[in-house]
Structures are given as C-alpha cells and as structure tokens.
Amino acid sequence: MLDAVSRVRRFNRAVTSEVGALDSSFLGRGRPLGAARVLNAIGHGRSDVAEIRDYLGLDSGLLSRLLRSLEDEGLIETTAHEDDARRRVARLTRNGRREFEAYETISNMQAERLLARHAKSESLLAAMDLVASALLQGRTALVEMSPRAPAARHCLAEYYGELARRFSQGFDVSLSRDPDARDMIRPRGVFLVAMSDTLPVGCVGLKGSGGEAAEIKRLWVAPSARGLRLGRWLMETAESAARELSIKVLRLDTNSALPEAGQLYRTSGWRKIPRFNDDPYPDLFFEKHL
Amino acid sequence: MLDAVSRVRRFNRAVTSEVGALDSSFLGRGRPLGAARVLNAIGHGRSDVAEIRDYLGLDSGLLSRLLRSLEDEGLIETTAHEDDARRRVARLTRNGRREFEAYETISNMQAERLLARHAKSESLLAAMDLVASALLQGRTALVEMSPRAPAARHCLAEYYGELARRFSQGFDVSLSRDPDARDMIRPRGVFLVAMSDTLPVGCVGLKGSGGEAAEIKRLWVAPSARGLRLGRWLMETAESAARELSIKVLRLDTNSALPEAGQLYRTSGWRKIPRFNDDPYPDLFFEKHL
C-alpha cells in the first residue's frame, strides 16, 4: 500500500503535531519558548553559558538577553566561572528550581498520558527506543567508564539476559569466567559504553593482563540500536584503545548461537583459532594481531 | 536503567531535533516557513481557505496575508467558491506546482536518507508505523468504502497474509467462503477501513443478505495499531451500521489460533454457537442479537 518513504513521512507528520503540542503546553507558563528552553537546559545541568549556547544553537547576543530576562524573573543567578572570569555559569535559584520542576511535570505527564492510552505500552516503548536510536545515530557517543558504573551495569544485565534467551541451555554468569572489573579499567584495559542521549545502547570490554595479550569481552548492542553499525564501531574503538595500551594480540570467545557477532569478527580481520579456555559457553574462538 | 517516562522523553528529544532539521531545510527555498506550510497544505489538496486555516491552526488575518504573498509570487490563485461566494478556494498555478514538488523532493530525500543509513530499515519502518499509529490515535478515522477500494484491498491482503502465518495449515482464500463484494456495500452491508493519516490500519466487513441476519467478516487490525482498541471500535461501528440496516442478528466465525479476536467477541456481548457453515478454516462460531 504505502512505500517506505510515505511511511516515514506519515511518521514525520504524526510527530510534528505531537511535538508542536508539547511546545504549546510549555507556553502555558507565561514565558516565551526561548526562555523556557534556556531554563530547562540549566535545570538539566548545563551551567556554562557557552555550553547552553552550543546545545540550543543560539546566538550569543540572544542567549545573553534570555539569561538576563530569567535573572530579572529571579529564576537563575549567574556568576563568573571560578577558573576563568570571562566565562559565566548559570544556576537555578530556589524559585527557578520550582519553575523548572513545573516544566518537568508537564513533560512527564505528557509522556505518561501517551503510554496510558496504549494497551501495549511495552511494544510502544520498544518502537520509540528503536526510532530514537536511529534518529540519534550521529550523536551517539562512546564513553569510557568503569564496568561498575550504572550505565555499564545496565548493558551487562541486558547482555546476560540476551544470552540466557539465545542459548538453548540458558546462561548463568557465575559459571562463566566473569572478568575482574579492574582488568577492564586503565591501565590494564578499558570498558566502553555507547550512549545515545541518556540511553546506554551498547558496550564492549577490553580485558588486559598487563602483558601484550588481551581479550575482548562483553560485546553487546541493544536491540533498539541494531543496524546502526554500532558493534563495528565499538570493536574498532576497543582495538584503538588496545593499541594505545601497547597490546599486540587480541583474543575473544563467542558462540555460534550469536551469528551476527561471528560475522562481524570474520569481516574485520579476526582469524578463527582453537579453543583457548574451558569456559562452558563459547564454542568459537578468534584472534587478531594488532 | 531508564523508566518508561524517560524513554518517551528521550524519544521526544530525538524527534524534536529531527523535525527542526526538516523545518530548516524548508527555509532553503527563500520563503518563510509559514508561507511554505500554506503552499504545502494546498499542494496536498487542502483548497478551502477555512480548511487550511483549521489544519494549520492559523489566525484568519495571518493566513489571508500568507495567501496574498503566495499569490504575489505567482504560486497560487484564489477564486470564489462556486456555491458560496464568501468562501475562497486556492489552487496551485503551474509555477506553484513546480515549487510544491521541490518541497516534496526535499521531504522525500530526507526520508530516504534516514532509511539508507539504517541496515535494518524494515524494522525501523515497523517501529515508525507503530509510534505514528499511537500518536495519531485520536485522529484515526473509520471510513466506509468498497472492499475493492485500494485501502480495503491492502487490509484484506495483510489479513490473509496474517492468517497464512498464524494457521498451522496455512490459509488459501480460494478455499474459504470469500464474500461477494456487493454483500459488503450498502444497502446489503458495509465495509469499514480505519485510516490513520494515509495508512490503512484496520478493517471489518458487515456482510448482509438483504434479510434480518448478517455476518461480520474480515476483522483485522494492523500490528502497528494493536493496543489502541481499534478492533472494538470497528466492531461497535459495524454493529451500529447493522442496526441502521435493520439487521436483527449477527453471526461470525473465527479460529482459536486468533485468541485476541475471540477475547474481543466474548467481552462484547457475543455468544458461542454451534458451527453454522462448512468453511474449513474456522473452529469457533458466535452470534449476537441486536
């Protein structure tokens, strides 16, 4: 019936009217949209004036005036940056925080209303995640963090859950060789998480030993972010990090129940090698010289 | 990691920036956004001034001026409505059509670009359909049309495809009692299609015989529109139409491989009855007195 482009355009029309509705609900608090956006940016932790300007794409003169008007309303206060008095930092006052929270409530209620009128809200959320990951593709960031950080833990939990679903015999982390977190933190290794706005959508661990050999562990991409070549990007970034750490040879184990992963390794310079550990889950082993 | 509301809000942020990008690409043709929107509304067949005003939510004075500026550019011409000279109708000139098509090209290319950078564009499209159906929920319309109309045929083809996937023995329309289209057109019956913007997302047929008994056939809701209570709405509307046609008793057949349908019938006043036909596919039979 409808070709692909028409379907995308129907989607665009649908969200345009919905987004417009959000904007006009923001107008209800008697403040122009520009000022409301600045207040919200500050509320969400963007304190540096340059950072706000950059985030909202505003002219420096315009932002300066908007900040002044929020200051006159008593919602924010600005002070000089402590190590550089040319820069200014903005902070919400008590009233500003109250006003910011009113905007937050509007946004949250809008979101809740949408979910409430859908009887299958889990499938709606999954679809929203997928579309958002596609739209945010260019702004996805790979962040190095501890495997114990919340975003990293989230990815690992999803990863284990997925293995449990995919392996016919299930998956129990405690039976697998769970790497010590310290081996995936510099200087021994690294742990990378792909962040798409606030959502962690993928991860990979480089588990070093201090020597010239290291292992790739825990490569995972969220279902909502598949098809965006994130796996490849994670692997390339992990390999660069390995080179920085003077690692010469990388190894990894995987399972033939994860064919996408195997395909990725084969097409990016990895070579199949014999089993090199006694972990019960993997049945395929790869190596790559850097 | 992220609760439902945060996920919706991430989605909102993602589409807000995307919509902004579409808007600014429209600016490239040297015309303010307001004028471009009016031109596009006219190009998409909205000719009545009041209709445009309503669709775009514009003040009458503002729209009047925008129409004047498009007229001065030679892109549209307005004439009095033929049955009511107070109303005006706008129409694209040859140049206007060319300009409209330039905007169409921009939108189409934007959509294609998004799809092209996604390696699983079919899953992206399915997600977009689902989100759009949810957002457009309040604007979904039930349209009575011939079962031979394109939108109706689309629904029927999807319906047959779904039966083929769901029934363990497959499904072949030619073995089933395919109702004559005329039995689902007034005055004998009706055929309803749920339109969500341009996408047909559900259908139902009321197959009459001219007498007091009629059958409900071809109830289908698109996967992207499930959870929106569309099935129930289609059934209620078909029942109202049946009452209008002085039908006293409705019957239908279904299959236990379609549990959602059976559940819907059971919770809306239908009673299980013995088999009343020799169609090989159904194994459940219902009746409802109006």
Next chain:
DNA sequence: CGCGATATCTGACTAAAGTCAGATAATGCT
C-alpha cells in the same frame, strides 16, 4: 607589562509570527 585571543554583553536592527478590531461582501432566514 603588553597584546592578541576569547567570552560575554549591549545597542540597533530586521524578519516572522501572531493578535485583534473593524471593514467588506455574500448568504440564509423571516
């Protein structure tokens, strides 16, 4: 200290969008 670079602000504009009170003309109804 002096000087070019940097961050923000101010002033003076313009363009776009939106508001609102009539003006104008056609229509429907008695």
Next chain:
DNA sequence: AGCATTATCTGACTTTAGTCAGATATCGCG
C-alpha cells in the same frame, strides 16, 4: 427586502526570534 450571520480581508499593532557590529573584561603567553 431587511437583518443577523458567516467568511475573508485590511490596518495597526505587539511579541518573539534572530543578526551583527562593536564594547568590555579577562586570559594566556611572550
């Protein structure tokens, strides 16, 4: 025909957003 209603238009205005050229203050560095 008379008159309230309806659809659109015009004029006069305000608000919001955005641009741009300097002004001001601070910083980093030789």
